[in-house]
Amino acid sequence: MLKLSIPFRLRLSLTIVIGIGFMKTGAWLWLGIYGAIALFWSLWLRAPLRTLLQLLGAELIFLSLLALPQGWERASFLLLRSLICLLIMNSFLLTLPPHSFGIALKGLPLPAGLQEIVLLAGQYLEILLAEVTRMKRSAQLRGLSGTVGWLRYASASMIGALYLRSLDRAERVHAAMMIRGYKGSLPTDSKSTPKERLWLTVTILTAAGLTIASYGNWA
Amino acid sequence: MHIPDGFLSPPVAIATGIASAAVIAVALNRTRASLGLRQAPVMGLTTAFVFAAQMINFPVAGGTSGHLLGGALASVVLGSPWAATLAMSTVFIIQSVLFADGGITALGANIFNMGLVGIWVGWWLLQPLQRLLGGSRNRLPLAAGIAAALSVVAASICCAIELAISGTVPLNIALPAMVGIHILIGIGEGLITGGVLSYLVKVRPDLLPGEQPQLQKWLVPVVGVLLISGVLSLFASSWPDGLDSVAEKYGFKDKEAVAIQNPTPFADYGVKGLEEQPIGTSIAGVLGSAVCFGAAFGIAQLVKPKDA
Amino acid sequence: MTNLKVTPTIEVQDLVFGYPQQKPVLQGISFTLQPGERVALLGLTGAGKSTLLENLIGLKMPQSGEVRVQGTKLEQATLSQARRQIGFCFQDANDQLFMPTILEDVMFGPRNYGMPAEVARDRALALLDEFRLVEFANRSAHELSGGQRRLAALAAILALEPAILILDEPTNGLDPSWRRHLAKVLSQLPIEVILIASHDLNWIGKTTQRALILADGQIRVDEQTQELLKDRSTLEHYNLPPDW
Amino acid sequence: MTNLKVTPTIEVQDLVFGYPQQKPVLQGISFTLQPGERVALLGLTGAGKSTLLENLIGLKMPQSGEVRVQGTKLEQATLSQARRQIGFCFQDANDQLFMPTILEDVMFGPRNYGMPAEVARDRALALLDEFRLVEFANRSAHELSGGQRRLAALAAILALEPAILILDEPTNGLDPSWRRHLAKVLSQLPIEVILIASHDLNWIGKTTQRALILADGQIRVDEQTQELLKDRSTLEHYNLPPDW
Numbered sequence A: 001m002l003k004l005s006i007p008f009r010l011r012l013s014l015t016i017v018i019g020i021g022f023m024k025t026g027a028w029l030w031l032g033i034y035g036a037i038a039l040f041w042s043l044w045l046r047a048p049l050r051t052l053l054q055l056l057g058a059e060l061i062f063l064s065l066l067a068l069p070q071g072w073e074r075a076s077f078l079l080l081r082s083l084i085c086l087l088i089m090n091s092f093l094l095t096l097p098p099h100s101f102g103i104a105l106k107g108l109p110l111p112a113g114l115q116e117i118v119l120l121a122g123q124y125l126e127i128l129l130a131e132v133t134r135m136k137r138s139a140q141l142r143g144l145s146g147t148v149g150w151l152r153y154a155s156a157s158m159i160g161a162l163y164l165r166s167l168d169r170a171e172r173v174h175a176a177m178m179i180r181g182y183k184g185s186l187p188t189d190s191k192s193t194p195k196e197r198l199w200l201t202v203t204i205l206t207a208a209g210l211t212i213a214s215y216g217n218w219a
Numbered sequence B: 001m002h003i004p005d006g007f008l009s010p011p012v013a014i015a016t017g018i019a020s021a022a023v024i025a026v027a028l029n030r031t032r033a034s035l036g037l038r039q040a041p042v043m044g045l046t047t048a049f050v051f052a053a054q055m056i057n058f059p060v061a062g063g064t065s066g067h068l069l070g071g072a073l074a075s076v077v078l079g080s081p082w083a084a085t086l087a088m089s090t091v092f093i094i095q096s097v098l099f100a101d102g103g104i105t106a107l108g109a110n111i112f113n114m115g116l117v118g119i120w121v122g123w124w125l126l127q128p129l130q131r132l133l134g135g136s137r138n139r140l141p142l143a144a145g146i147a148a149a150l151s152v153v154a155a156s157i158c159c160a161i162e163l164a165i166s167g168t169v170p171l172n173i174a175l176p177a178m179v180g181i182h183i184l185i186g187i188g189e190g191l192i193t194g195g196v197l198s199y200l201v202k203v204r205p206d207l208l209p210g211e212q213p214q215l216q217k218w219l220v221p222v223v224g225v226l227l228i229s230g231v232l233s234l235f236a237s238s239w240p241d242g243l244d245s246v247a248e249k250y251g252f253k254d255k256e257a258v259a260i261q262n263p264t265p266f267a268d269y270g271v272k273g274l275e276e277q278p279i280g281t282s283i284a285g286v287l288g289s290a291v292c293f294g295a296a297f298g299i300a301q302l303v304k305p306k307d308a
Numbered sequence C, D: 001m002t003n004l005k006v007t008p009t010i011e012v013q014d015l016v017f018g019y020p021q022q023k024p025v026l027q028g029i030s031f032t033l034q035p036g037e038r039v040a041l042l043g044l045t046g047a048g049k050s051t052l053l054e055n056l057i058g059l060k061m062p063q064s065g066e067v068r069v070q071g072t073k074l075e076q077a078t079l080s081q082a083r084r085q086i087g088f089c090f091q092d093a094n095d096q097l098f099m100p101t102i103l104e105d106v107m108f109g110p111r112n113y114g115m116p117a118e119v120a121r122d123r124a125l126a127l128l129d130e131f132r133l134v135e136f137a138n139r140s141a142h143e144l145s146g147g148q149r150r151l152a153a154l155a156a157i158l159a160l161e162p163a164i165l166i167l168d169e170p171t172n173g174l175d176p177s178w179r180r181h182l183a184k185v186l187s188q189l190p191i192e193v194i195l196i197a198s199h200d201l202n203w204i205g206k207t208t209q210r211a212l213i214l215a216d217g218q219i220r221v222d223e224q225t226q227e228l229l230k231d232r233s234t235l236e237h238y239n240l241p242p243d244w
Ligand SMILES: Nc1ncnc2c1ncn2[C@@H]1O[C@H](COP(=O)(O)OP(=O)(O)OP(=O)(O)O)[C@@H](O)[C@H]1O
Pocket: C019, C020, C022, C025, C043, C044, C045, C046, C047, C048, C049, C050, C051, C052, C091, D136, D142, D143, D144, D145, D146, D147, D148, D173
């Protein structure tokens, strides 16, 4: 497998998904082409099939609830289109190495201010998720159980405590960052190579072509 | 209520996308001025917090459990709806990109509904409500709880309208279904927001906004009646078909919970409810909590200081 | 070995555990703790002490081998019963404290096990008094100093009145006089078995009678603490220089 | 006092600091650290050691009194310049590690100060190697053992090549051989001043020449470390029993 950088993989995935999202409803042929691209994408990334299927299955249930009231033809198109989008995104996600949120998020085309928040959130997220897990673990070890009222109180307290704790934590982490020379922007280097830019342009043009073609009257 | 890819027509997706982008741009400007260099870490943390807090499940009533969405809470603790808009937008961006929860093309709409309509409706309701309830800081949790509940419902109405304009789901199906389920989610949201804020009022009052002057006397019944009738009409429009059928079909297992328990790269966090309560629901419990909700509102009216 | 009929309090057999995508940290651990024993678990940073302790309480489940607590095999079904017996103190005191105030934190366990709020409160206050934290009872954990947090975590565990006590580096961050006081508190508790992971050779010399050394995923040494501490060459061999 | 013309590296005068709604923790602290000194800060749990250290680096601002770093008074305007000089290691290693992987964490400081990614990476890897963490370079901090996390935090600080090093309980959670190794690493660094808060009397005896005891909000003892460690009655008086 060709080694593609994570931000680049993300950009490619996003381009295709946006192309699919904007297709004309009912353009089965073009959806089929996109479907083939999606399959190729997930095979190429070697997404783990089992997990992928489980995931898509879970999504299918939810989606069909939304789409089914609208008649078979329409519903199945909507469903298939959503599934193809999910297939692409999940292939990307499931092949993401651990702790690469940050790196992946750097690939998002966002304004600088927002990019910064997104990156920091990605960072704190991992810290906080670990913290939530540990809080719960500790609560369980001390026998968390009892009436609904007590549970509700305990969990509200835990969310509250989590907030204060994260705030305190954020202040310390922020201090630790300042001490190490942080001045309002994370050191990032996600400059894409010319080759990546070329491929991205090709993908964008292809997707644009397919999507516009789906509105044409070919029959 | 995260709209997946492919459910919005291009015009709707683009229009909401542009609207959201514009608001984010304004929000970035506003918060940079007010929070300075600290903005990014504080925002980043609040965002992550909303995310993490969504993983602590809560028994609500009658066997339902819910979790926080967090828009109203974020705007109260950050003290600014602009900052909250940024935080929530970030949550949706991360959810759609890293958790495949909510579509990429629907991102604009999702931000528009929950990060914009949801937050601003809550924010606009918050202060009048707090004043209506007597204005003291101790009333903040109740006011914020009610505002949070209503803001979730408002967001779901937008969502239904967008789906309808897109021609995906006709309005007469979408509206009752979305509103019905989101009244329930909203109740949970309100309880949690209120609960967390009452805790914060107790231990860190300095983090929260202070007293609000009380409303003009004659305004009290007017605002009260408007709010109550608003709530009642929502119930009316959704009962019986919407609420009933949606409740049955979904079992109130709301979408976000599903996505996070899915085997995404984060599956190893093993995020589950605090207690493994079955989420299937008795309609009676739901009704019960709806009544409690109304009652709490009424009682709050009665107990508020006679004059201030 | 005088009385073979007594059920061992904790029995570990051929326990193997590894984190995903790594070679196993614990590669066949076996040992037995009898009622009345006070045991130290030694080993270098990263040897797997915390991992082993977490296996004893079912926070991690072994890939093979088994753990028995008071004769009952640890499985999903018996987990909550076993946990009811064990007080477990995490290496990081922050992990232990999750309620808004430390008073509530100490009350948390007893409340879950059905103790009325008033009684739980009294017990918690008595424990906080023992650890000289009463004046901080209504503070949240992050408003305490590192050592105070450790003490609060210990109080929260002792409030459960466990039959078995498992402590992961309990003296971390405590000053010398607290280390002394903690040794005294532990010696007075009516507890069946105490197992302590620690790097504080001096302290475990004063609080335990038996010591295990964990190295390369196995229990390599199982000896009387006093004997081991005198045996400098063994200690040096396991990279535990006693003067440091 | 031989050379009065040398600017003291750190100078603290009449520093008073209290947390909101409490009586001040630090009630008039004064001391001076000269270039070349290695100083220990002792004191009971809750004495205010961490609070004092955080005042030295402007994480907390004194209510009165002042701190001078290399002659410059610490104020909002001079803060970033002073911090450029100081490496500060928090008591809780978790506070220090915030990047997705520890490699990125160690690179963070150098990168912020404008070092090219490749060079920073090499320096980080060399440091991780020194602390035997290279094989964990791509792990996140919470996948390390407690001691490994401490080491990663130290590596992240040393990567800055600071002129002044302030360590809050650096040996917490380290095994004896790491305590020995850390002492060696510190002794070889070209650093102007090292100030270490610690409860590990034995270790500071081997790494510092001067010791301060903080009690009741004031520096009560300022002596040669070796002298102090021999002076059992003073230690006992400040509740620092040397055998524990
Ligand atoms: N969550 C995790 N994922 C992957 N590896 C882990 C995880 N936690 C610990 N490890 C690794 O397993 C090994 C044992 O860790 P453990 O925490 O049990 O060590 P320890 O003996 O308690 O060390 P310390 O004395 O530093 O606390 C270490 O090498 C560590 O890097």
